[in-house]
Amino acid sequence: AQSVAQPEDQVNVAEGNPLTVKCTYSVSGNPYLFWYVQYPNRGLQFLLKYITGDNLVKGSYGFEAEFNKSQTSFHLKKPSALVSDSALYFCAVRANQAGTALIFGKGTTLSVSS
Amino acid sequence: NAGVMQNPRHLVRRRGQEARLRCSPMKGHSHVYWYRQLPEEGLKFMVYLQKENIIDESGMPKERFSAEFPKEGPSILRIQQVVRGDSAAYFCASLGQLNTEAFFGQGTRLTVV
Numbered sequence: 001a002q003s004v005a006q007p008e009d010q011v012n013v014a015e016g017n018p019l020t021v022k023c024t025y026s027v028s029g030n031p032y033l034f035w036y037v038q039y040p041n042r043g044l045q046f047l048l049k050y051i052t053g054d055n056l057v058k059g060s061y062g063f064e065a066e067f068n069k070s071q072t073s074f075h076l077k078k079p080s081a082l083v084s085d086s087a088l089y090f091c092a093v094r095a096n097q098a099g100t101a102l103i104f105g106k107g108t109t110l111s112v113s114s
Numbered sequence: 115n116a117g118v119m120q121n122p123r124h125l126v127r128r129r130g131q132e133a134r135l136r137c138s139p140m141k142g143h144s145h146v147y148w149y150r151q152l153p154e155e156g157l158k159f160m161v162y163l164q165k166e167n168i169i170d171e172s173g174m175p176k177e178r179f180s181a182e183f184p185k186e187g188p189s190i191l192r193i194q195q196v197v198r199g200d201s202a203a204y205f206c207a208s209l210g211q212l213n214t215e216a217f218f219g220q221g222t223r224l225t226v227v
Contacts, residue, residue, distance in 0.1 A: 032214055034216075043118075044205065044216050045218070100170075101147070101169075101170045102209075104149070106156030
């Protein structure tokens with residue numbers, strides 16, 4: 001069975017500082033990994049994905065994530081946080097095969113203070 | 115190219131009534147996921163559908179809940195005899211044959227009174 005763990009319910013960071021939102025996963029076979037962001041009363045917006053290739057993937061709004069196979073992690077990072085980055089962030093995984101469900105973590109609330 | 119469309123955006127039902135939530139996927143997408151979101155509980159997978167086929171319904175409650183994705187028309191999530199605990203935001207996402215990432219609708223917020 002697939003699963004995703006986001007160990008932090010909330011991450012607080014000052015504007016201009018680097019941020020990291022943690023994610024670990026469990027899946028049979030090779031994973032497809034994703035990060036999504038949700039603003040209040042809205043749907044989820046796709047940020048970035050890892051499918052294959054370079055372990056460091058770059059996405060929207062200056063975000064990036066690093067795939068670490070040995071640690072089964074896919075942490076989201078940004079070198080310099082903005083107040084407007086404050087939102088709910090979800091990590092998701094599905095196995096690299098047809099017909100598998102996309103499973104999400106519980107989400108991490110990022111709060112960036114000015 | 116319109117995004118994933120969900121309607122209604124808000125739905126109020128009395129206990130015991132039926133709720134029907136609709137999801138029109140992006141053009142050309144033939145796969146749909148449904149999720150339920152409750153405060154403090156994240157996004158819970160419910161069902162994964164392909165046109166005219168249920169691929170994975172392991173997250174669906176065994177009673178009162180059903181989903182379909184017909185050959186023509188939107189995907190429907192149906193909740194019979196709603197109870198207060200069904201109050202939540204329900205999201206659908208669509209996936210194309212050549213896509214790896216899913217695209218989400220704005221959700222339907224169901225309130226059971």
